[in-house]
Amino acid sequence: MTQAHQITRRTLMGSVAAFGAVAALPAFAKxxxxxxxxxxxxxxxxxxxxxxxxxxxxxxxxxxxxxxxxxxxxxxxxxxxxxxxxxxxxxxxxxxxxxxxxxxxxxxxxxxxxxxxxxxxxxxxxxxxxxxxxxxxxxxxxxxxxxxxxxxxxxxxxxxxxxxxxxxxxxxxxxxxxxxxxxxxxxxxxxxxxxxxxxxxxxxxxxxxxxxxxxxxxxxxxxxxxxxxxxxxxxxxxxxxxxxxxxxxxxxxxxxxRAYAQALGGALTEELAVIPGDVAALAAVAPQKVFAAQDAAMAKVSKRASHGFLIDGFVPxxxxxxxxxxxxxxxxxxxxADVPLIIGTNRDEGTMFALGNTALASETDAGFEQFVKEKYAKQPNRIAAALRATYPGYAPGDLVTALNGNQMFWVDSIKLAERKLRQRAPVWMYRMDWEAPAAGGRLKAGHAVELSFVFGTYANVPDFVGTGPGPARMAAQMHPAWVAFAKTGNPQTAATPAWPRYDLARRQTMIFNLESRVESDPHADLRKLLVA
Structure with missing residues (x-):
């Protein structure tokens, strides 16, 4: 897999809820x-x-x-x-x-x-x-x-x-x-x-x-x-x-x-020249020195241990x-078992992490197909075809980004929902499809775009979600649903169509957009191929 295709740990660490300058604060009451x-x-x-x-x-x-x-x-x-x-x-x-x-x-x-x-x-x-x-x-x-x-x-x-x-x-x-x-x-x-x-x-x-x-x-x-x-x-x-x-x-x-995490912890204390159990010496190391030692510790462990975990480094x-x-x-x-759950993703999760990847703009159909083969040895042709059908009009580089985003967020969200459904508490599924104008439209319905709609704070981050009626319309639907769920355990409000519980028979999902709708098993063909 080429470096241009990878979403690395460092890009995930650097993802943020908004980018660009924060808006001037609104006028407040006396x-x-x-x-x-x-x-x-x-x-x-x-x-x-x-x-x-x-x-x-x-x-x-x-x-x-x-x-x-x-x-x-x-x-x-x-x-x-x-x-x-x-x-x-x-x-x-x-x-x-x-x-x-x-x-x-x-x-x-x-x-x-x-x-x-x-x-x-x-x-x-x-x-x-x-x-x-x-x-x-x-x-x-x-x-x-x-x-x-x-x-x-x-x-x-x-x-x-x-x-x-x-x-x-x-x-x-x-x-x-x-x-x-x-x-x-x-x-x-x-x-x-x-x-x-x-x-x-x-x-x-x-x-x-x-x-x-x-x-x-x-x-x-x-x-x-x-x-x-x-x-x-x-x-x-x-x-x-x-x-x-x-x-x-x-x-x-x-x-x-645990074995991987302990190896990483041991590599860190080696890098800091602290012997096992020396609490005083560990306490005496300057915080910035501890912070700076992370990369060296990870480099040591990656060469001598293969842990197979998707998100590596200093994580839980x-x-x-x-x-x-x-x-x-x-x-x-x-x-x-008795904890109700809302779970969901945005349609174009991968775009946030691909904004600085200039190589994707010149990706070819052949390069995209090779990328799919490297990701999925089984049925790569079917997966490539399903991606093209799911995202009509997307260029090859955009399809690479879409597959990366689905792997990072959508696939495991579906798996988690399926496993939670085996319990008695209800599950609701959503997808956010509204496309933000940020980054010249390249962000699309990208990672974190929904945040200020959920909080109602879109006016604080106009460089991220834009201005005009779009963000206000999205917030008028998403924020009340989160409030309703907190109050009653059900996200249904008058601002959206009826939002049924998610189940394995119909997989009904709220598609949040300027005009929201409920869709049964969205992206079904792709789901059947990616969600094992």
Whole structure:
């Protein structure tokens, strides 16, 4: 397979919810910025700020102890209590990650000290409103909850308490140290996921103080965030902390094998010249040195171990405790039998990752067919024909991109839905088809395009989704469906046609577009060939 055809780990890490300059912020009501009443959390009192239309935002709330020094790579630890009122007016630090991400605000800061969450709510704080907990995308390596696409004010105005959070990423969140490091590091390869569990525990304990119902919590995420939702559905330690789930373009059936993850962790400490078990020496290494050592560690392991996992590097791994096995390999676990699910993808997932690949523009029919043969030794001619029929008018390079996108996101979304359907809770499937004008139209209905429609924040990211009536029309359909699901466990609203549950007989799928529709078994011929 040629390099021009590959979607690499690095391009997945670099995918973002939006690109280009963030829009100027809209004008707010006169009460914007005034302090809220003090809220007593289990850790201590906090005070947020009013936004437009009575929305109260509490930003940068700590939910676990800073994972610094001897706590590096360990599971999150309890937070020390405080007595003075904490001013929750600004977002907390993002996790350490690569700089220069185009959807990052100019004032975003990065640190190992990144265990912060945000709450948006509106109305009486004594109410019991449904809660939605957002897990950001960026693979397992980048992203942050405070980016303008993810602001929760629209959810709050529509009667949902929206929580978003930062957690450890990349080498800081997913380094599985070898057994020689002892029991404190037995689940170090899941530290970033255990951060999310700690945040969900904070929600269970505290969200009622913000007008939320801890017994009606929906977890949702996109791309890497969708994978995090998938993993939570396989983690016994998270059982009972959520009640519904939404996976957007991020189905994860499995996780990295422990042997591979431990080999990678050992390679990292070798690179840092830290001997096994020397906690003090590990704690003393500068964070940027740890971050910079990732690539060298991965290069060492790739030469001496073949692990067969599709997403390599510092990603969540099976520890046989917090994550006993892959969440949907070979099936869904019994503990989520009663958890309703929405799952879906965008029609042109691969375009986001192909925007910088100039070689695709000159791809030939023969090159496309060779690419299919390299991907699928069996029935390559049928698959190539099905792709052409599914995407009429697509050039050969666009067909390469379409197959890459389907492999990355659509195929596993179908598999996950099928496995979840063996349980009693309902599943709804969607596909988003609206084409954004970004990148001269090359993005099409690409990865992450739906995000600002779900959040209602499309005006914050016009360089990504464009202006005019299109984004508003899409948001008027998708945002209410997510709100309805949080409130009732059913995404049906008056804004869309009847949205039946997904089943194996008809596979009815909501196709979100300017005029949405329900389609039975969309792309059926391609599905039968790709989804084994």
């Amino acid at each position: 009460d914007f910025g005034s302090a809220t009443t003090v809220v007593a959390t289990s850790n201590g009192p906090v005070r947020g700020r009013f936004e437009a239309d009575g929305v109260q935002a509490f930003k940068g709330l700590r939910y676990a102890a800073p994972p610094l020094g001897p706590l590096r790579f360990r599971a999150p630890q309890p937070l020390a209590k405080w007595s003075a009122v904490v001013d929750a007016a600004t977002f907390g630090n993002a996790a350490i990650q690569s700089a220069g991400q185009p959807d990052a605000p100019f004032d975003e800061t990065q640190s190992e000290d990144c265990l912060f969450l945000n709450v948006w709510t509106a109305g009486a704080l004594t109410a019991k409103r449904p809660v939605m907990v957002w897990l950001h995308g960026g693979g397992f390596a980048s992203g942050a909850a405070g980016r303008p696409t993810y602001w929760g004010d629209h959810f709050a105005r529509d009667g949902v308490v929206l929580v978003s959070l930062n957690h450890r990423l990349n080498v800081f969140g997913f380094t599985q140290l070898p057994d020689s490091w002892g029991p404190d590091y037995a689940s170090s390869g899941l530290a970033g996921m255990l951060d999310i569990v700690a945040a969900l525990e904070w929600v269970k304990t505290n969200i009622a103080q913000f007008g939320g119902d801890p017994h009606n919590v929906t977890i949702f995420g996109e791309s890497g965030g969708g994978a995090k939702v998938s993993l939570l559905l396989g983690m016994p330690v998270a059982k009972g902390l959520y009640h519904k789930a939404i996976i957007q373009s991020g189905a994860a059936l499995d996780a990295a094998p 791994s099976i520890d046989r405790r917090a994550l006993p096995r892959g969440p949907f390999s070979p099936d869904a676990q019994d503990m989520v």
